[in-house]
Amino acid sequence: MDSLLLYLKVFLVGGLLCAIGEALILKTKLSPARILVLYIVAGVILSFAGLYKPLVSFAAAGATVPLTGFGHALAQGTMQAVEEKGWIGIFTGGLSATAGGIAAAVFFGLITAMCFKPKPKDY
Amino acid sequence: MDKNKPYSVKQAYQELVHRFTPRSRLAQGCLRAFWVGGCICLIGQSVTDLSHLFLDLNSSEAQTFGSVFLVFVTALLTGIGVFDRIARYAGAGTVVPITGFANAMVSPAMEFRSEGWVLGTGAKLFTIAGPVLAYGISTSVFLGILYYFFRW
Numbered sequence: 150m151d152s153l154l155l156y157l158k159v160f161l162v163g164g165l166l167c168a169i170g171e172a173l174i175l176k177t178k179l180s181p182a183r184i185l186v187l188y189i190v191a192g193v194i195l196s197f198a199g200l201y202k203p204l205v206s207f208a209a210a211g212a213t214v215p216l217t218g219f220g221h222a223l224a225q226g227t228m229q230a231v232e233e234k235g236w237i238g239i240f241t242g243g244l245s246a247t248a249g250g251i252a253a254a255v256f257f258g259l260i261t262a263m264c265f266k267p268k269p270k271d272y
Numbered sequence: 273m274d275k276n277k278p279y280s281v282k283q284a285y286q287e288l289v290h291r292f293t294p295r296s297r298l299a300q301g302c303l304r305a306f307w308v309g310g311c312i313c314l315i316g317q318s319v320t321d322l323s324h325l326f327l328d329l330n331s332s333e334a335q336t337f338g339s340v341f342l343v344f345v346t347a348l349l350t351g352i353g354v355f356d357r358i359a360r361y362a363g364a365g366t367v368v369p370i371t372g373f374a375n376a377m378v379s380p381a382m383e384f385r386s387e388g389w390v391l392g393t394g395a396k397l398f399t400i401a402g403p404v405l406a407y408g409i410s411t412s413v414f415l416g417i418l419y420y421f422f423r424w
Contacts, residue, residue, distance in 0.1 A: 156318075159310075159314055160311070161310065162313070163310045163312065163314070164313070165306065167306060167309025167365045167367075167369065170309075174364055181376075182404075185376065185404045186404055188368060189404055189408040190407050190408060190411050193415065194411065210316040210320055213316070213335060214317075214338070214369045215309070216368060218370075223412040228416070231420050239413055239417055240413060242412075243409055244409065249336035249337075250336065257343055257344050257374070257378075258377035258378045258397050259381065261348060261378050267382045
């Protein structure tokens with residue numbers, strides 16, 4: 150029952166973050182690329198301010214899968230590395246914490262782009 | 273005045289138009305983004321939970337595995353041309369989750385294959401990922417400097 154409730158929260162929070170993004174695209178004419186940048190920067194700032202962590206413990210993947218969660222991982226990694234390693238952590242923490250996602254995106258992105266030809270656009 | 277008749281026709285027409293216009297683009301777009309985005313997060317959560325249970329990963333590794341899985345599936349679906357169709361339906365529902373980041377890398381990289389492996393595929397991989405990483409990392413370094421001095 151507990152995990153069912155968690156899954157409901159994941160769906161609602163994740164969906165809500167996406168719906169806000171859609172509203173921003175339609176209302177302000179922000180391009181999807183700007184939405185991505187906006188979300189990651191917002192995630193970093195909210196996380197440094199201590200406001201994003203409660204959302205992650207509330208909704209797990211509902212908060213970590215959207216790009217704000219990527220920003221959150223950057224911020225948490227930086228803060229933790231600063232605590233543990235001092236000033237060098239400012240530069241090493243963020244990318245260490247997000248290395249998996251970035252490496253996967255670069256690797257799979259490159260491989261698929263090499264394996265597939267672009268489809269003719271039918272719109 | 274005799275403007276009564278044309279006026280009422282106009283009004284009737286307006287009412288008809290109103291009745292047959294689809295619900296506002298905003299409401300419809302948000303609803304689509306909401307349920308597709310929510311489902312993507314659900315997939316992320318299930319993969320995270322499953323890998324935590326069966327692959328002997330700790331919770332933060334499992335979370336990374338969830339992201340890697342979503343990135344992999346997105347890259348594949350973009351390659352075979354399915355992702356574009358989902359994205360056209362869902363709008364921000366596929367852009368805001370990490371799937372949007374992965375798609376933004378694969379799509380231009382594939383598109384610019386004709387310009388060569390280095391300046392085509394290799395460079396265009398970062399058309400959108402570049403700015404996202406540049407601003408994300410710079411913000412976290414900047415705030416990291418503040419954090420180092422003030423430790424709130």
